[in-house]
Amino acid sequence: MDLKHSGFPVPSDYFGVLWALSGIRDLLVLEHGSTGTCNYNAFNYMIMNRQTPKGKLFSSGMDEDDVVMGRDEKIRDAVAELDCKYHPKMIALVATGVTSVIGLDLKGIIEEIQPKTNARLLSFSGGGFAGDYTAGIREVFGTLARDVADDGSKDASFKADEFTVNIIGPTIDSFNIVSDLTEIERMLRLMGVRVNTVFTCDTEVDCIKNLKCASLNLVTRDIGLEAAEILKERFGTPYYYGLPFGVRGSIEWMKDISSMLGIGLDRTVVRAEVERYGFSILELANHMQNFDHLKAMISCPPDYSTGLAVMMREEWGIDPALMVLPAYSANVQTEKQDRMQDCIQDRMQARTRAMVHGGEADGDSGTERESRILIEPDCQTLKEAIDSIKPQIIFGNSYDLNIAKDVPIRIHAAFPAFDHIYRYDGTPFVGLRGHAYLTQMIINQLNLNPEVFRN
């Protein structure tokens, strides 16, 4: 049993629900539980870039009598108060562990009180027992895509806006989201593409209702794929999945999106971008600094891990020798999700192999160096892997960086990042500016730790 002494207990679906809902401006969240649970959330929002749920999250203040008697007056009164006082377009009722255990029927309560409530009411009843936080985010994404997005496409005259996309995946817990979104939106503007909404870290109820207006959905995070599938099924909107990492990855991303939207990519713009942001690590290192032996550990969600690994190997020549991925919840594992995860792992292994073969997937030159992949290892396993591989660089979350204290270059690159602020919008990891920022940062870090260079 992993007692999580050095690591952290993975947040449950309850948190995913809160985080996925928190970026919807005109929606309020009312959780049914004791106020202690709500009070605690001030802390967990604080570690995500010093955000606060104030004005967004409320508690019904359930007490012992409510538990014993199964009473629901408090949640009814709280809904009425929020509805009357703040006029939200939507109120989401969220179960906590206590509600879930006593089996309170949130859907039944909604059926009764919806007619006298102006805000539309939704319920999320997992209560922290339906899996990890990704399950909660998926539940919210699925509910909004299925039940809230307007089916205006039944109107025969409806036509999606050309050159308009939804960005699907970012939520308030997403690492480095301020800068990454800024860069993604900037690159889309370069292509003449407009963003309809960012689902869900920067949106509002009407934007969700109008998801169908976009002619393409850009999925930036694997946990947005189900919602994209739902939207494809309902509105016929195609989707593109992936993040732009590195120079090559960014240009391929732009080409793919241009192609899907049927627009031409202006070569002059691309050239200007590459000239400005495409500097290679070799242009920044001096001729006495040899770093072709360096190994890195990447411990991030799959989208970041894959992109960083490819960029690291292709553009820096650094070996992503150890990859650590989060597990998807066993409780909500579906066949489809299994396939998705297998696919991600296969792709990563294939691409990593391809990278060490000089970019040729089936090439036979180069040294065979496969990344070791660990799925949510316990702390001891992780320590042993680090001790064995001895990376000089780690990209990971705050706990990974603490566990790998002897690794000289430690870079925050994943949630949770309780000791790291990323509010400024000029430090992207993705896109061409992300390439420039990371390349500059890694060479600066190497310069601060010159012992890692090979003579």
Added chain:
Amino acid sequence: MMSQQHPDIGTKYIRLSELPDGGSLATTAHAKYPGQHCSFRAVAGTVPLIKNSYALLLGPAICLYNAKLSMNMRSLTSDPRPNNLLFVNYSQEDIIFGFREKVREAILQADREYHPEVLFLITSCLQEIVGEDFDACIDEVRPLVRARLLIIHTENFTCEGAAPGVENMFRSLFELMKEQPQEARTANILGLWTSNARKTELVRLLESKGVRIKNIIPSYCTPSELEAAPGAQLNIVLDQYGLPLARQMKERFGTDYIYSRKPYQPDSIEQWYHEIAAELNIDIQTEVADLKEKTLAFQEKARCALDGLTCAISGVSGRPFDLASLLASVGVKPEAMLLQTVLSEDRPDIQSLLDLGVDPIIFRGDNSLQNDELLARLSPDLTVGSFERTSPARLGIRPVVLSTSNYLLGFESTIEVLRLLMEKPPGLEALMYKERILGKGEC
């Protein structure tokens, strides 16, 4: 935050002079944020202060993740707590099929791998609701481990606030204590929560008179030191949470105690010291007089700087109404006090404040949006106490956070309070400037 159009805050407060006898204040809203503290969190944040211990936190992922984060935030300060927390997830399967085996295995593993002298077992709301006989399970495993197993129940849903859980934490320490011969001129301090506890003015003053402080509970005492705690001549109880333990020690071991919460006014501090000194048969009059004189001089300086200001008080450690009197004495009129509960022992301080002609609004302070509405209506110059800075700044109110005074005692605490009132912390001007531009468009 979404806008609201029907402020009805005026119906939710009373004047101090209208306050009924002790207990919780009326809630200010049905939908609450953030609400009162969780006792699971409070206990999880406290048990690391007991040396040579580990704690198994037994709860759903919601509680465990938040407990870990609270510790992580503390780790970013100069007073990090030892990392002694271990986590056992209470899953849906455990609710259905039972938690006993998992807990038993975790206890054996923690004992084997971490070798604690004491292993705290901290339950959350869910075990209490499910009703599995948790204590019996622990009794079965007790003979198999070297560690002393101390159970702390923190059923937060049964109460408003963290008090019962924290009291349970204190009570659990009683199980470590043994009958001791009483040692003259020794004392324990109950209810001081800091690594600097032994450097406080109270401790320095008592030690200068030959009083040995055996334990400061729960500030970094070892299980063996706690075992010897009943031998103290006196327990000095600084807050209500330590009171049940002091009563148990008196009943079982005859250890005398004095319940004397942290004062703020120089006269109150003088009396506080003299009461403690009387119990210990020591004479500290000269030292106290010197300290008081310096504090009075500082108080006069503060009056010159602060006279004519108004404030709202919240989140105070110790005696809130005595702090209100201190503020009034330097010309800062308390317009409102945002509190969770009023204790019966607050009555003398309340009367003193009213006798000064100060009759502030009393408002339940656990609902942040309601607090903001009240502050917007009253528009005091200062908020004093709470950790919240951005919201008052947005309202054009200067926030005075008292966190550095919370870990001090006696005159030095009062001087720190007055210093914080007179000196703006780094960054505050910039915050206020930004909020003025955002709020009123001034630039």
